[in-house]
Amino acid sequence: MNPAAVLFDLDDTLHDRRVSVDAFAPALHKHLEPWLSGVTLELFKATLHRVDHGGYVPREIFMTRLLESFGVTSGFDPLELAEFWRSSFAAYAQPMRGAYEILEHLRGHGIKTGIVTNSTVRLQQAKIDMLELHADAVVISEQVGVKKPAPEPFLECLKRLEVLPHQAWFVGDHAVNDIAGASAVGMRAFWLEIEQPLEPVGIEFTRLESLSDLELYLSSKST
Ligand SMILES: [Mg+2]
Known part of the structure; x- marks a missing residue:
């Protein structure tokens, strides 16, 4: 029945979500440009998926881990970066x-x-x-x-x-x-x-x- x-x-x-993260990656890559000089979009995308954990990690922690993956441990505000994600990601939803x-x-x-x-x-x-x-x-x-x-x-x-x-x-x-x-x-x-x-x-x-x-x-x- x-x-x-x-x-x-x-x-x-x-x-x-995976396809959406891919679609959002170029915008996030651009936003993080001040910290990611020389990191290609391709490498950035692969790292992004690895650190994202399907979105189950709070965005402040995720942003910190993401930059740490590229050797950046200071000089950024995780709250601002998390806010960028929260205000921007939905526009790329697939x-x-x-x-x-x-x-x-x-x-x-x-x-x-x-x-x-x-x-x-x-x-x-x-x-x-x-x-x-x-x-x-x-x-x-x-x-x-x-x-x-x-x-x-x-x-x-x-x-x-x-x-x-x-x-x-x-x-x-x-x-x-x-x-x-x-x-x-x-x-x-x-x-x-x-x-x-x-x-x-x-x-x-x-x-x-x-x-x-x-x-x-x-x-x-x-x-
Ligand atoms: Mg689900």
């Missing part, structure tokens, strides 16, 4: 392959859609707006005061959609924040495999190689 709603994570699920198509497909089947994402409203809403992702409900962890895998962000989104957990599916890339979190509140969990270091363990989940694979689990009849 089809679900009444499908909820999605944002970063590395509907938003292709969608995950199949993101618009799966949202459209679900809508076409009368299935509601939601986005449940960690981080601040400022950062995440800017990406959602830039990508023009249309979902029936969006919950950003800052709004509920606690991050996934805590149940609150998931439950808040389900409440807004007026759907019970067992009627909903969740699609995300993070083994703990998404898969364990969604499963714990009673949703069926789909793991989008995106270079995550950890696989979900001890949890029932379905593996997706791409967002479009979700269509395989939907019946063609409208709910």
Whole structure:
């Protein structure tokens, strides 16, 4: 039976963070020019991906580590550099392959859609707006005061959609924040495999190689 709603994570699920970081790299490289004389864009990009850790590192620490990778340990303000990231990155946001198509497909089947994402409203809403992702409900962890895998962000989104957990599916890339979190509140969990270091363990989940694979689990009849 089809679900009444499908909820999605944002970063590395509907938003292709790796491609976005690549797109943002030239602007960041230029901003850091005073400290990076002679560092090629190619080398900068490779280092950027290595230090980024999928965005899970606070930006102040990330910027410090990034410059340290090039031997720069002083003479910069990590707060200013983090602010540059926060105010600029969303403009380069790129969608995950199949993101618009799966949202459209679900809508076409009368299935509601939601986005449940960690981080601040400022950062995440800017990406959602830039990508023009249309979902029936969006919950950003800052709004509920606690991050996934805590149940609150998931439950808040389900409440807004007026759907019970067992009627909903969740699609995300993070083994703990998404898969364990969604499963714990009673949703069926789909793991989008995106270079995550950890696989979900001890949890029932379905593996997706791409967002479009979700269509395989939907019946063609409208709910
Ligand atoms: Mg994610």
